[in-house]
Every structure is written in structure tokens, then in C-alpha cells.
Amino acid sequence: MLKGMTFNGIRKSHIYLLEGRQKASFAPISRNITSTRKGHRLKDSKHELLPISQPIGYIASNDVDALEIKDELAEWLITKDVAPLQFDDEPGRTYWAVVQNSIDDLSRLAFTRQGTIQFLCFYTTGATKSINVTTTSTNHTITGQTKTPWTIEVNFTADTNRFEFWAGDIYLQLNYNFKAGEKLIVNYTGRKVTLNGNDLRKAVSMSSNFEELTPGIVSVRASHAAKLIYDERYY
CATH class of the missing domain: 2.60.120.860 (Jelly Rolls)
Known part of the structure; x- marks a missing residue:
């Protein structure tokens, strides 16, 4: 069964995930280090945005169909603010992200189109917890x-x-x-x-x-x- 993703609360059944996702284990850390003759001191640290590259594929029977799907992708993926991104193969994790640039390397192979979506993740959440106080x-x-x-x-x-x-x-x-x-x-x-x-x-x-x-x-x-x-x- 082909795996998919949900973005901004919307799932497109005809858009499926391809192998090759690029995502670090955690967001990169920027270190602010001051140096003196006596040594080095860590002044502060800052977590940067986490880049996520996700290859996708979809089937288009002709060029008109392909153009309609590309327009649909733009309406779906372009948001004014960060939105929840969830992958089928990472249950329980939500990446709050925006799309960066466009869909890279969009190409055609017979009736199949494929390309890579570039996301920027601002923060990652897991389960919602509730405590009775x-x-x-x-x-x-x-x-x-x-x-x-x-x-x-x-x-x-x-x-x-x-x-x-x-x-x-x-x-x-x-x-x-x-x-x-x-x-x-x-x-x-x-x-x-x-x-x-x-x-x-x-x-x-x-x-x-x-x-x-x-x-x-x-x-x-x-x-x-x-x-x-x-x-x-x-x-």
C-alpha cells in the first residue's frame, strides 16, 4: 500500500510518497561561542529550522490532467502560516511547517509525475496530553x-x-x-x-x-x- 501525507489537515489520496526523504534526526543547533586567550565559552544556543525534503509522485493521464494537479498542489501546499505536516510512516509526530520554494525536479515518466517538496519545519509535536489537576x-x-x-x-x-x-x-x-x-x-x-x-x-x-x-x-x-x-x- 502506498503511503501518503497530510498537510494543513488535508490529505490527497492520489499523491503518494516516494523513497528518499531527507530529514535530520533533530533541528540543527546554532552555537554562539566566544573565544579568549584563556579558552572558549558557550554563550548561548539556538535551534534553527528543520529542512525536510519529501519526494512525491502522482499519475496524470495527459498534460491537461497534469496541469490541473499542479494547480491543485499549489492551492494545497501554499499557506500563509505554519501548518501541520504528518507522514504515514511517522505515526504520532506532527511537523509544523511551511513549503520552501517550489516542487523541485518535477519530471515525467510515462503517466507518472514525480518531484520533491521542500518543507521548513518550525517545531515538532507529539501526543496531546491532559492532566487532571x-x-x-x-x-x-x-x-x-x-x-x-x-x-x-x-x-x-x-x-x-x-x-x-x-x-x-x-x-x-x-x-x-x-x-x-x-x-x-x-x-x-x-x-x-x-x-x-x-x-x-x-x-x-x-x-x-x-x-x-x-x-x-x-x-x-x-x-x-x-x-x-x-x-x-x-x-
Whole structure:
């Protein structure tokens, strides 16, 4: 059975993967090193974008059919922002990428067309994890290889004038008169805070500390039962 890929939530059954994918095991690292007469010092490090080259093939019965498929590929692959890329032979991994340049070495062999798509991956995610947080401090293992954004969901079952959340270096305090039945969502990305879908960023205390989740064992608790959601991130 021919393997395919899904990009931006769309799968094209007539586009299949060919052998020859080029992708490093992890994103390249740029090292900032300062040198003196006494030696060398690593100042900082930065993970660069991960290039992915994927050969593809498709069948076109004639030139008109081939042109239509090329137009279809352009509509599918050209996006304004990074989009999820998933390969059938790498289950559980999602590469958040954009297409770089065009489809290289597009050629014809009888009724088969083939070429190579060049992707640039900004980051890689694995499984989505959900942790039930209680008012008692509990240790949980944050999986993945590198820091990751998170989301907190709270369904209030009683009235309260404050919500607090702790997870490692993360501390969140919201001062507001929450009512039973209301739903609070706090998203690390963009520092978004909504209550029943309405913006509630004004309730965030200045003492709050927004940090990404760090892989490893983390002690987690909240002033009200909540759910902590995150995606595993990989180099």
C-alpha cells in the first residue's frame, strides 16, 4: 500500500510518497561561542529550522490532467502560516511547517509525475496530553524533549473570587468573582484568558509568572479542580 501525507489537515489520496526523504534526526543547533586567550565559552544556543525534503509522485493521464494537479498542489501546499505536516510512516509526530520554494525536479515518466517538496519545519509535536489537576500537590511527568506551551481549562462548580494555579515555575493568579457553571480557559500562547468565551485578561494578577512547561517531573496543583493540556514537543 502506498503511503501518503497530510498537510494543513488535508490529505490527497492520489499523491503518494516516494523513497528518499531527507530529514535530520533533530533541528540543527546554532552555537554562539566566544573565544579568549584563556579558552572558549558557550554563550548561548539556538535551534534553527528543520529542512525536510519529501519526494512525491502522482499519475496524470495527459498534460491537461497534469496541469490541473499542479494547480491543485499549489492551492494545497501554499499557506500563509505554519501548518501541520504528518507522514504515514511517522505515526504520532506532527511537523509544523511551511513549503520552501517550489516542487523541485518535477519530471515525467510515462503517466507518472514525480518531484520533491521542500518543507521548513518550525517545531515538532507529539501526543496531546491532559492532566487532571486537583487542590492537592501531585507530581506529574511532562513528556517530550523541550519546553512546550500549555492550556488550562476550569469548569467552576462553586462561586469563588480567585483562581490560582501552580506547576513548577509557572504561577497563575486570577482575581475575579467566578460563578458556578462558568468556564475559564487560559492559553499560554498569546497569554489568552477567556471566561465563557469573553476576554478576561484584566483579571490576571501582576504576580503571575507565565512560563512554558519543562519536561520532567513537575508538582502541580490549583485552587479549583482544573485540566492542564499540552502537546509534547521534540527537537
